[in-house]
Amino acid sequence: MSESKSVSTDPSRADFGAAVDDMRDSVAAFTYDGDRSTQDHLSGAPERRGLVLGDQDPRDAALAEKVLSEDLAWTGRIFNVDRLRVELPDGRSATRDVVRHPGAVAIVALTDEGRICLVRQYRTAIGRVTVEIPAGKLEPGEDPLECAGRELLEETGMRAEKIAFLTTIATSDGFCDELIHLYMATGLTFSQSSPDADEFINVDLVNVGELIDAVLDGRIEDAKTVVGALLCDAIARRLADESSK
Structure with missing residues (x-):
């Protein structure tokens, strides 16, 4: 009667070596592709011109x-x-x-008293609470405008009489295809919030000028909130200029 031989499932030295080599290849691919010694091209020379997209x-x-x-x-x-x-x-x-990424929306929600709606939420990626404008991920096939109204209500309990498109931003197009569509919401009334099961949020209503000052002082780090605040400032300045003419 032949003796059965046990087969070891523990990783061998060769397995570890192959894993390390694969990690090195991945890091090299992510940081730089190829031998830089062969790089022989230059960036285009600066041109004084109008904006071309x-x-x-x-x-x-x-x-x-x-x-x-x-x-x-x-x-x-x-x-x-x-x-x-x-x-x-x-x-x-x-x-x-x-x-x-499927894309997202963010909402600059303004009260009649000139306050902006902000959410306070712990962000595990950076290990602290951030202050942001309300935002959320698009569902497959969802219209961004409808998503804006839904996310505003879910996160803050606010319903908007009017929601208008502002702009779209690519959050980090060096490695991510996420687009965030920014909207402005006005005519706000409070109903009841309904955040996701894993979302824990506090809501602030802050003077717009205070938020803009915090952005300009470097105290707001969330990109969509920075853009939203600066858009508010730019729109207000343009409206003031037009009214003064």
Whole structure:
């Protein structure tokens, strides 16, 4: 009768070595692709000109990267991470790790008394409470305008008589495709909030001028809130200029 042999499932030294090599390759791909000693191109020389938006300058075509392959690297509850292999303008290839996000909305909610609605929420990623304008993720196929009204009500309990589109921002387009659509909400009435099960929020109504001062002093770090506050300031100044004419 032959003796049965046990098979070890513990990782071997070779397994550890392969894992370390893979981690090194991933770090190298994320930080820089290829040998910098072969880099021989320069940025375009500065030109004194009017504003030309992206992809509207004929020279922009020479900056484009061609996607050669795209693989799903990680799947999460809110976003996914894809790893892309691209061809650079000079023909070399590079790796791009891209966070795929469904998009979001943020709401500049103003009361008739000139106060802005802000939410206080603990953000685990940076380990502290932040002060932000209300915001939330788009559901698949959801209209951003409808999402704005829904998120405002859920997070703050406020209903808006009017909601108007302000702008769209790319939050960190170096590695993420998230777009946040900003809206202004007015004619507010308080109903009842209904935050998500894992959301714990306090709500403040703050003078708009105080928020703008905090942004200009560097005391507000949330990007969508910075943009929203500066938009409020810019709109107010334009309206004041027009009324004075």
